Amino acid sequence: MFSWLKRKPKQVDELKKDKQPNLNSSEKSNDLSVYIEDGKAIAERITETINAPTIIGSDISGIMNDTLQHIDVQIQLAVSTIIQTTVLEDYVYPAVTLLNEQPETVRDIDLAALEENKSNLVTALNSFGVNIQSIAATVGPTETLFEIVPAVGVRIAKIVNLKEDISLTLNAPGISIIAPIPGKGTIGISIPNKVRQTVYIRSLIETELSSSDNMELPISLGKRSDNTDYIADLTALPHLLVAGATGQGKSVGINAIIVSLLYRKHPSELKFVMIDTKQVELVAYEPIANYFLAKLPTGKSAIVTDATKAIDTLGALCLEMDNRYELLKDASVRNIKDYHRKAENDSRDYRHKDLPYIVLIIEEFADLMIRSGREVEMPLTRLAQTGRVVGIHLIISTQHPSSDVITANLKANFLGRISFKVTSKINSRTILDVNGAETLLGNGDMLIAINNEVQRIQCAYISNAEVDKVVESIANQQGYPTAYLLPETDTSGWNDATINLRYRDKMFNDCARLVVQMQSGSTSNIQRRFNLGYNKAGRIMDQLEAAGIVGPAYGSNPREVYYKTELEIESFLQSLK
Numbered sequence: 001m002f003s004w005l006k007r008k009p010k011q012v013d014e015l016k017k018d019k020q021p022n023l024n025s026s027e028k029s030n031d032l033s034v035y036i037e038d039g040k041a042i043a044e045r046i047t048e049t050i051n052a053p054t055i056i057g058s059d060i061s062g063i064m065n066d067t068l069q070h071i072d073v074q075i076q077l078a079v080s081t082i083i084q085t086t087v088l089e090d091y092v093y094p095a096v097t098l099l100n101e102q103p104e105t106v107r108d109i110d111l112a113a114l115e116e117n118k119s120n121l122v123t124a125l126n127s128f129g130v131n132i133q134s135i136a137a138t139v140g141p142t143e144t145l146f147e148i149v150p151a152v153g154v155r156i157a158k159i160v161n162l163k164e165d166i167s168l169t170l171n172a173p174g175i176s177i178i179a180p181i182p183g184k185g186t187i188g189i190s191i192p193n194k195v196r197q198t199v200y201i202r203s204l205i206e207t208e209l210s211s212s213d214n215m216e217l218p219i220s221l222g223k224r225s226d227n228t229d230y231i232a233d234l235t236a237l238p239h240l241l242v243a244g245a246t247g248q249g250k251s252v253g254i255n256a257i258i259v260s261l262l263y264r265k266h267p268s269e270l271k272f273v274m275i276d277t278k279q280v281e282l283v284a285y286e287p288i289a290n291y292f293l294a295k296l297p298t299g300k301s302a303i304v305t306d307a308t309k310a311i312d313t314l315g316a317l318c319l320e321m322d323n324r325y326e327l328l329k330d331a332s333v334r335n336i337k338d339y340h341r342k343a344e345n346d347s348r349d350y351r352h353k354d355l356p357y358i359v360l361i362i363e364e365f366a367d368l369m370i371r372s373g374r375e376v377e378m379p380l381t382r383l384a385q386t387g388r389v390v391g392i393h394l395i396i397s398t399q400h401p402s403s404d405v406i407t408a409n410l411k412a413n414f415l416g417r418i419s420f421k422v423t424s425k426i427n428s429r430t431i432l433d434v435n436g437a438e439t440l441l442g443n444g445d446m447l448i449a450i451n452n453e454v455q456r457i458q459c460a461y462i463s464n465a466e467v468d469k470v471v472e473s474i475a476n477q478q479g480y481p482t483a484y485l486l487p488e489t490d491t492s493g494w495n496d497a498t499i500n501l502r503y504r505d506k507m508f509n510d511c512a513r514l515v516v517q518m519q520s521g522s523t524s525n526i527q528r529r530f531n532l533g534y535n536k537a538g539r540i541m542d543q544l545e546a547a548g549i550v551g552p553a554y555g556s557n558p559r560e561v562y563y564k565t566e567l568e569i570e571s572f573l574q575s576l577k
């Protein structure tokens with residue numbers, strides 16, 4: 001339905017203009033009924049003017065045409081389309097003072113301990129026959145990096161092979177050796193600090209807010225080993241995979257990412273789509289649904305916790321992406337940044353506020369992948385391949401970075417990858433393509449790989465109490481009357497009980513014949529053979545299931561086909577008429 005609104009922007013814009021005076025007055029009101037009245041009037045006018053039910057009918061096969069839900073959704077969408085184009089002019093960004101300040105004592109470096117470590121290291125190296133020319137130390141939050149220049153004639157391999165011996169002699173587990181440090185010609189020996197420093201997110205956000213870098217979506221991730229801040233632009237990554245065994249810092253990391261964006265962006269510029277099958281990690285953000293979250297028109301909560309709804313949501317996001325491509329084409333621009341720039345410099349209405357950045361966050365991706373397999377992988381791969389241009393970025397987090405969860409297909413499209421400590425070298429390689437994450441120290445110690453270049457970072461820390469304060473400071477203000485509504489997909493709001501075979505898709509019979517012929521209930525086969533979109537193919541597969549032609553979805557495997565011969569399926573199709 002929303003796709004239809006998008007496809008007819010000119011007519012809808014005309015109608016919106018008609019209602020503008022009313023909306024301006026209602027914008028200042030907290031009374032939702034005013035918005036609803038506006039919405040109803042607009043919905044009626046839209047229906048009258050361009051015979052909406054017919055157009056919508058062709059989109060969703062008439063299935064919801066005459067249901068009350070349909071009308072509600074229509075009103076909601078009409079309201080939302082208009083409301084989201086209004087600006088929350090009085091919106092106040094969260095204050096940095098809501099975040100904890102780094103205690104003064106923590107900033108001091110223990111110089112005596114540093115000197116002792118240095119001289120112990122030199123003695124240890126000498127005792128193994130390695131003489132050095134010079135040694136310099138940089139104290140990071142988690143480890144201290146000693147950069148040494150070996151005496152002439154010492155082979156690098158010799159030092160690398162001494163890793164375990166040095167570790168034993170210094171009684172310091174978790175040593176790592178970088179030989180040589182790229183671009184420096186020195187050898188790095190990194191020794192974990194006895195007392196680690198927590199990196200408080202506040203200092204990073206202060207740095208970021210005062211910086212002139214002008215990143216579009218800055219995320220304050222933490223500090224490097226040399227104590228410099230690590231702030232990345234999500235639009236450049238442009239998608240992130242986050243992995244780590246339980247309790248190593250993933251949730252804190254995801255909170256740090258979300259909060260750093262909340263500090264930088266206005267609600268009209270950014271929306272999160274949150275999927276959390278664990279049901280506990282992202283719930284803290286529910287109060288800012290009407291400011292910063294996006295949801296399905298039929299969804300009650302903006303935070304998706306159910307696998308079926310998650311698939312619908314991903315489908316809706318694909319549709320949003322397709323719609324955005326059309327908008328960009330209409331405006332003759334190549335990407336969302338140019339679109340925004342053009343909208344700002346042009347008096348014509350490019351519906352700028354319809355195009356906030358969208359960041360999809362999936363907490364515990366493995367749950368979703370194991371339950372729904374390719375139904376999840378396919379839309380995600382599409383989004384990862386082409387979402388960036390239209391401002392859609394993905395952050396996927398998992399405790400189980402195995403190759404059946406992080407498939408090669410997905411990995412190929414996620415150039416930014418973060419790993420907290422994992423339980424095996426294999427997991428480390430699955431996520432980062434290199435070993436190393438298995439020896440990290442926990443508590444937010446992480447490796448980030450961007451385009452295969454790996455760096456060690458101490459992740460910024462933010463407590464749940466700080467997240468709550470930031471959320472509260474936003475939620476106490478005037479917001480939009482609803483979350484940002486994603487386009488309604490063909491399948492949204494469906495479940496087995498509501499699939500009505502009276503409204504079979506036009507392609508139903510052909511698809512039934514295909515699955516029987518191939519004896520494989522595969523949605524991607526249907527997509528390929530008939531050149532259908534993901535949502536449509538998925539919806540037909542659901543109808544085939546409801547008709548008893550194929551079995552239920554089971555992970556990423558094709559569904560079982562219950563009809564074995566062409567004769568059987570033809571006589572069944574006849575009986576449906």
Ligand SMILES: Nc1ncnc2c1ncn2[C@@H]1O[C@H](COP(=O)(O)OP(=O)(O)OP(=O)(O)O)[C@@H](O)[C@H]1O
Pocket residue numbers: 198199244245246247248249250251252253399443444445458459460461462
């Ligand atoms: N960046 C950090 N700095 C300091 N301590 C941290 C950091 N990140 C995490 N911790 C510590 O580790 C604990 C667990 O972190 P977190 O909840 O993020 O783990 P997780 O990987 O999400 O675990 P799970 O997968 O079980 O939810 C935190 O409560 C905190 O004490």
